Amino acid sequence: MAEKRKETDIGTRQLILKLHLKGNSLSEIDGIVGRTHSTVQKIIDKYRFEGTIHNKAERGRKKTQQDERVILRKIKEDSKTSVPQLTSEMATRIQKPVSTETVRRVLRKNDVNGRVARKKPLISKRRKRLDS
Incomplete structure (x- = not known):
């Protein structure tokens, strides 16, 4: 990066x-x-x-630690919740629009990712040989 x-x-x-x-x-x-x-x-x-050398104030709604904790709590309750679904829940909770990218950023920052472990094959080669 x-x-x-x-x-x-x-x-x-x-x-x-x-x-x-x-x-x-x-x-x-x-x-x-x-x-x-x-x-x-x-x-x-x-x-x-x-006419100035100062930067403009940052724009947009600032996320709070409480918002981050709520997102993490929701994910711990149900780890299969999608980011758009989590975003809509957050938007209804705080009654302000929330970006899906903001939710993704919070999850990445806290080492929560959407990867699923690779599945092992159901039948091993040895089992196939015995059945044939």
Whole structure:
């Protein structure tokens, strides 16, 4: 899996903006700050178009630990419950829409997977030889 990218902290963003407003070039700024050319460019563009260097607040409903516990409890009660069925149960319980991918993410995080053990053949070779 790919490495998660690090968010540039506010102090570094302010330094980038200050250097840009002084008239330094992008290559000079990325050399001083230690970030890539594209990162510096994106921070400057964000300031130009949005007037801020801060990130927007995260969107969407935040899942709680209680929601995760409910999902895990439901799976322990009946391990053959499908994810869509579990999702609809959760949606009716909290009365808000829940994504199936969110439920899958919670299950994966807690090492619950939908794989079934491989079945062994019913008759061994030895048994076949005796019957014929």
